[in-house]
Amino acid sequence: MASVLGISGLYHDAAAALVIDGTIIAAMQQERFSRVKHDRALPKDAALSCLRFAGIAPEALDAVIYYEQPFQKLERVLVSTLRGFPQSFRQFPRAMRAQLADKLWVLDAISETLNVPRRRVRAVGHHESHAASAFFPSPYERAAVLTLDGVGEDTTTALWFGNGNTLTPIASTAWPQSLGLFYAAMTAWSGFEVLEGECKLMGLAAFGQPIHREELGRVLLLHETGEFELTLSFFDRFTDTELGFGKRLEQLLGERRDPLIPWDLTTPRDQHYANVAATVQCITEEAVLGLARRASRETGACNLCLAGGIALNAVANARLAKESGFDRIFVQPAAGDAGGALGAAILGSIALGDRRPSAMTSAALGLTASASDTVDLCKHLGLSARRVSDPAESAASLLSENKVVGFVQGRFEFGPRALGHRSIIASPETIAIRDRINSVVKQREPFRPFAPAILADSCSQYFDTEPSDMTAFMTTVASVHASVPTPIDAVLHCDGTARIQTVTADAASGLEAVLRARVRRGEAPILLNTSLNGRNEPIVGSAIDAILFFLAHRVDALIVEDVLVERQT
Amino acid sequence: MAFHPLLAQLHARSIARRPKAAARALARFAKAERGSMLTLIWAATHVDSPERRATYLEQAYEEQRHGRMFSKRAAELNGYASSEPSVNTDAEDLFIALGEIRMLAFLYRGEHRAVVEFSGYRDAFRKAGDAKTAALFAEIVEEERHHQEYPLELIQSLTNDPRAVTRASRYVAAWEAWRTMRRLGQFMAGLLYTGGMTCLYALLLPLSLWVRWVRPEVRGLVLAREWSRNDRSQERG
Amino acid sequence: MNTILKFGHRLHTTLQLLGYFASRQRFFLFPLMVVLLLGGLLLILTGGLSYVAPFVYTLF
Numbered sequence: 001m002a003s004v005l006g007i008s009g010l011y012h013d014a015a016a017a018l019v020i021d022g023t024i025i026a027a028m029q030q031e032r033f034s035r036v037k038h039d040r041a042l043p044k045d046a047a048l049s050c051l052r053f054a055g056i057a058p059e060a061l062d063a064v065i066y067y068e069q070p071f072q073k074l075e076r077v078l079v080s081t082l083r084g085f086p087q088s089f090r091q092f093p094r095a096m097r098a099q100l101a102d103k104l105w106v107l108d109a110i111s112e113t114l115n116v117p118r119r120r121v122r123a124v125g126h127h128e129s130h131a132a133s134a135f136f137p138s139p140y141e142r143a144a145v146l147t148l149d150g151v152g153e154d155t156t157t158a159l160w161f162g163n164g165n166t167l168t169p170i171a172s173t174a175w176p177q178s179l180g181l182f183y184a185a186m187t188a189w190s191g192f193e194v195l196e197g198e199c200k201l202m203g204l205a206a207f208g209q210p211i212h213r214e215e216l217g218r219v220l221l222l223h224e225t226g227e228f229e230l231t232l233s234f235f236d237r238f239t240d241t242e243l244g245f246g247k248r249l250e251q252l253l254g255e256r257r258d259p260l261i262p263w264d265l266t267t268p269r270d271q272h273y274a275n276v277a278a279t280v281q282c283i284t285e286e287a288v289l290g291l292a293r294r295a296s297r298e299t300g301a302c303n304l305c306l307a308g309g310i311a312l313n314a315v316a317n318a319r320l321a322k323e324s325g326f327d328r329i330f331v332q333p334a335a336g337d338a339g340g341a342l343g344a345a346i347l348g349s350i351a352l353g354d355r356r357p358s359a360m361t362s363a364a365l366g367l368t369a370s371a372s373d374t375v376d377l378c379k380h381l382g383l384s385a386r387r388v389s390d391p392a393e394s395a396a397s398l399l400s401e402n403k404v405v406g407f408v409q410g411r412f413e414f415g416p417r418a419l420g421h422r423s424i425i426a427s428p429e430t431i432a433i434r435d436r437i438n439s440v441v442k443q444r445e446p447f448r449p450f451a452p453a454i455l456a457d458s459c460s461q462y463f464d465t466e467p468s469d470m471t472a473f474m475t476t477v478a479s480v481h482a483s484v485p486t487p488i489d490a491v492l493h494c495d496g497t498a499r500i501q502t503v504t505a506d507a508a509s510g511l512e513a514v515l516r517a518r519v520r521r522g523e524a525p526i527l528l529n530t531s532l533n534g535r536n537e538p539i540v541g542s543a544i545d546a547i548l549f550f551l552a553h554r555v556d557a558l559i560v561e562d563v564l565v566e567r568q569t
Numbered sequence: 570m571a572f573h574p575l576l577a578q579l580h581a582r583s584i585a586r587r588p589k590a591a592a593r594a595l596a597r598f599a600k601a602e603r604g605s606m607l608t609l610i611w612a613a614t615h616v617d618s619p620e621r622r623a624t625y626l627e628q629a630y631e632e633q634r635h636g637r638m639f640s641k642r643a644a645e646l647n648g649y650a651s652s653e654p655s656v657n658t659d660a661e662d663l664f665i666a667l668g669e670i671r672m673l674a675f676l677y678r679g680e681h682r683a684v685v686e687f688s689g690y691r692d693a694f695r696k697a698g699d700a701k702t703a704a705l706f707a708e709i710v711e712e713e714r715h716h717q718e719y720p721l722e723l724i725q726s727l728t729n730d731p732r733a734v735t736r737a738s739r740y741v742a743a744w745e746a747w748r749t750m751r752r753l754g755q756f757m758a759g760l761l762y763t764g765g766m767t768c769l770y771a772l773l774l775p776l777s778l779w780v781r782w783v784r785p786e787v788r789g790l791v792l793a794r795e796w797s798r799n800d801r802s803q804e805r806g
Numbered sequence: 807m808n809t810i811l812k813f814g815h816r817l818h819t820t821l822q823l824l825g826y827f828a829s830r831q832r833f834f835l836f837p838l839m840v841v842l843l844l845g846g847l848l849l850i851l852t853g854g855l856s857y858v859a860p861f862v863y864t865l866f
Contacts, residue, residue, distance in 0.1 A: 011864040035610050036660075040864070071826045077866050078835055079784050085770075085777035093766035095866035097759070100846035103866075104823065108815035118815055151865060159790070169793040177788055184863060194862050227789040241863045260649045294790070373619075380623030544613050544626060551630040758852035765845060779834055 002352035003056055005047060006345025007110055008067040008129070008337050010103055012038045012195055015338035015414075016047035017365075018054055019345040022354035024137065026050040027365040027414040029338045032541035038195055039538075042106070043341075044113050049367055058114040064121045065348035067129040067340035070106055072153035074099050076175055087239040094241075124347050126152025126340065127308070128167065133343030134307035135162035136350075138330040139359035139469060142303065144295035148288065149308035149336075150180035157228075159295045162305065165356050170298050176238050177230050179287055180309050182220055185235055185244035186280045190273050191257030194244065196536070202315055203448045205281035206495040207265050208274030215252050216279050220287065226294025228287045263445045274447075285316045292324040302327040307343070311335035312416065314499045317476045321468070328468070331475035333363040334415030342414070362507045363473060364421050366412030366541065371561040373543040378565055381547070385565045392513030394564050396521055399427050399514075403556035404437055406532050408546050409510030412539070417474045418531035419501055420453060420511025422540045424555060426490070426528040428452055433528065434490035440554045443535045449498070452491035453529035455515045456502040461485055462526060467502040474501040486524040501529060577686040581693035588646040591694075591702065595643035600659075602636035605629075605679070607660035612672060615664045621723070628676075628716055635709050642705050667741065670728060673720035674737035678745075680717035684710055 001021040008015050009030065017027035026049070031037055033045035051058055077095050081088040102109065111118040124132075130147040145160035145167065156178035159170040187197040190204065221229040232238070236246030243256075250256060257273050264270055292304060304326040306317065311331050321329050332339055350356060371387075378385035388394045391409070398405050404426045412422050424441065426433045438444050451474060456467040462485070463478040470476035477497045480488065491498050505512045511529070519525050532540040534553055540546045543560055550558045550565060558565040584590040609629035613622045663672040691706035724734050820843060826832065827839045 033614075035607055071823055074823075075827075075832060075835070078838065079780055081770075082773060082777040082780040083784070083786065085774060089767060089770050091866075092770045093763040094861070096766055096842055096845075097762060097849070098861070098866045100842065100849065105816060105819055108812070108819055111815065112812060118818075150863070157790070161796075168795060170796045171790040171792045173790055174787050176786070181863065181865075188862070195864075223789070225790070229788050238863070238865065241861050241865060244863050260644065260647060262649065298796075376619035377623050377626065380620050381627060542614070544610065544622070548610065548626055548630055548633075551627075552633055754852060758849055761852075762845065762849050769841065769845075773838070776834070776838065783834065 002062040002349055002354050003054075003060060004345045004348035004352065005050065005061050005064045005114075006067065006129075006341040006343065006348065007043060007047065007064060008339075008341040008344065009042050010040055010106060011337060012040050013337040014040055014043040014046070015334070015341040016043045016050050017342040017345040017414075018050040019342075019349040019354075019357065020054060020056075022349055022357055024342065024346075024357045024360065024365065026053045027334070027338075027342050028367070028412075029334075029414070029538075031538035032366065032412060032545075035538055035545070037536060037538050042102075042109055042113060047114060053367060058116050061114075061116055061120065062352055063348045064110055064114065064116050065344040066106055066110060066121070066123040067337075067344040068126040069123045069153050070104050072125075074104060076151075076154040080175060084237055084239045087236065091239055091241055122348070124344050125155075127155045127158040127172070128169075128347065129340040129343035130307040130335075131158065131160045131162070131167050131305075131343065132347045133339035134305035134311070134330065134332050134335070135160070135167060136346045136356045137332055137342070137360035138162075138303070138305050140303040140305065140328065140330065142301050143305050143330075144292075144299040144301040144303070144326070145305045145307070146288075146291055146295050146311075147308045148179050148291070148306075148310035150184060151175045151178055156180060157291065159291065159298060161299045161301065165350055170295070173227070176232060176235075177228070178238075179220075179228060179284065181235070181238060181244065182230055183280065183284055183310065183313075185238075185249075186276070188244050189249060189253070189256050190277060191259040191261075193259070198309070199312070200445060200448060201277050202281060202313055203493070204274050204277040204445075205315070206278070206493050206497070207447050208271065208276070208278035210279040210282040211275050212253065212279040213282065216276075216283050219249070219252070220283050222283070222286055222290055224290075226290040226292075226297075228290065263447065265447060281313075281315060284310070284313065285319045288313075288316050289320060289323055292320055292326065296325055304329045306331045307335045307339060309336045312475070314475055314477050315497075317470060318478065318497075321470065321476060329476075330469040331473065332360065332415075333413070333417055333419070333473040333475065335475070336416070338415065361472075361504075363413040363415055363417070363419050364411040364508070365414040366421075368411055369408045369541075369543040369546060369560050371543075371563045374547065374560040374563045374565070377543065377547045378563075381551070383547070383550070383565055384568050385563055387562050388559075388564045389562070390517075391559050391562050391564070392510065392517045395425065395514045395559055396517035396523070398557050399425065399518065399527060400521060400523060402427055402430075402433060404433070404440070406540075406546060406550060406555050406558035407510070407514070408532065408540065408543075408558070408560040409508075412541050415473075416531075416539075417501075418529065418539055419474060420503060420508035420529065422532040422546075423453075423511070424528075424530045424532050425453075425511075425514065428488040428491045428524070428526055428528040429486065431489050437528070437530065441534060442530065447494070449493040450491050450528050450530045451499040451501065452488060452526050453501040453503050453508075453511055453515070454527075455512070455519070455525040456504045458525040459500070459502050462488065463498070463500055465500075467504075471500055471502040472504070472507055474499055476500075486526075488524070488526060490528050491526075574682075574685045574689065578689040578693070581686075581690040585690075585693040585697035585699065585702075591699075592643040592646035595639045595646065595702075599636045599639035599643065602632045602639060604660040606632040606636065608663050608672075611660075611662045612664040612669070616669065624719065624723075631712055631716070635712070638705055638709065642702060646702070667744065670724055670733065671737050671741055671744075673724050674734065674741045675745075677717055677720040677724075677734075678738060678741055680713050680720070683713045684717060687713065 006017040014030040018025045028046040030043035030046045031039040155172045157173040234249040465478040613625040695703040
């Protein structure tokens, strides 16, 4: 029976995850504590919170596993900056400084920060962590596993075969041939912020047509073997780590979009960017499809698991579900680097003789928010707060009045999606509600849709899909039926799709209760669900975060456990 | 970076008639406000007293609001309707670094500085005919006045020592001076390092050619040595 | 005591690092590694390594 803590960090999305006796006990991102989005700092708060939740001291840990091999990383950095001579002359000093500052000494830093003996701190491979985070929490005994991201130590793409307690590497693609960097560079070219804007590019794609296939086909070549090849001259061989692409790309597709100009898709300029986005999305889907089919041929497996940043592309995942030939697909909700912490912990646990975890049914692996803290804070801040006997009923009642409600129930989620534990919920019926949420809270670009949460047993009434391993975690999209029982205009994208969450009591009991309450009132078993955070902020974690959100954003009400906070009119 | 009041006045006068320069300055202020917001959120998380937690949270909200106001005005001065608040920011957990009393002294000094400097910016923009930016600074100055008052009251109530404020302020002044010197030293060392590494890199041409020879780029999928087709699942029959 | 322990850890990691680059397929990088470590030591002593601005693309 081993207690293993997994750690990811120092690049982006630092996180910690705790596995005890093969059971996932807790997993949390550092940003929920520091309130710095995509926080890269060593996740001390997240790690200590995991341990406090489990009631164990750091000294009791059998192992702490870091999600990447620092020496292999340094080797790749040296080799790639030397290969890039002389263009990498600006990169070299910065890269060396970054490596020598903290990355090389990360295992020592973990030992010192957590007060764990150094001999118990180890590292595993980056893509191995990703693969473990996808396969072991999946419901599959055997599966092909595909990991796709910017780059780990040296690998950018990897195929694996997962079988029981083992993960066997099949094949990999090395830096700088990176699908993740391609998507990130196109994100930057489109005027969005890297790490933040990839989902915006995905949303923008639905407003365009993939008419630049020929041009982008010269940038990203796809082979029948499932392999892809980037023409690196378009990206200046990634020697500019601020921009990520070169003049040749701008000569091909036009100038980079100015990030500060507001979007207007009625203009030819922005329509062009939408068309490029559509083409990028299309070619990326084809690349991922090719790799998935290759994984299928290699393994003969019926199931597929995905991880790495590209796995967060829900539109591509939907296409995989339809066309890859796999029966079932699982994407662990924290598919990015944060999930690496979970994968590392599981790998460490298995290495110490424990079984793999049982299938993940809920992403709620964080801390709860304190109702009493909420009451105290509201009292001192002059906010109107009262305890309610049935929070779900109260929420449903507010939703029926077309109110926008912040909803905090249970443990916060692991990963970038709000799945009913830290959500803003509203009725999905009218565009007016969507526009209101956008103007008072999110201030998003006009092309970005909100997503629906629907009772699992009502899914097929509205969408062309049954609940699946992906719909439970909002990692895929589905098309809405031509005719639906009730209007859901607020949650539909322009192409008639939605990134749906199918809700069950196991996964999100609080949200499920709200949906059931709506049904009892004769209302639709579906609502608008978006994450409880302001623009460019991490999702809310604690009661303090929730109250600060309520002060700063004019939602109508906030429910934290059984405490209802309402705005006094 | 905090300016000396005189320097701040000179800076204010130099940017008040130049919208792009003013926008850059306002963006920096937005980032600083966001840093203050984080410091106060962290303080609210650490402190046990619900009353003080609410006080820090309230100031965190106001700092956040100031940051958004600065960002919005910066965008307008740049000729855009919307603003994009920066995600990256520098902030320190002063509650842990200094302890609560000294953190309050730091807040007092910081807010006092802000009142003095922002008053100068307010006057400069008013004189330059930019009433909107002047009004922005005026509104923020009023709130910062409260932010500078309550820390002193809190120090008194927590310590019951009339000399606590002076002692804490002196400590924080010394700490800030040391921090500035340290940052300057780090900056100089960083410059020296960058220069040295760049020179070193220039000498690495022979090694770079060798690397291209022994470690050529590999394209496509490379099969792993451990993988054997005998491992293929029998599921597909 | 803490400082001595930290120094011990770093020294151990440095030796492991040198051992990693002393292997046959990486030996050509060994001299560069030594120079970089010496440069890094200088930077640690002057405190210049304490803060490195984040990269837009987190490749390093």
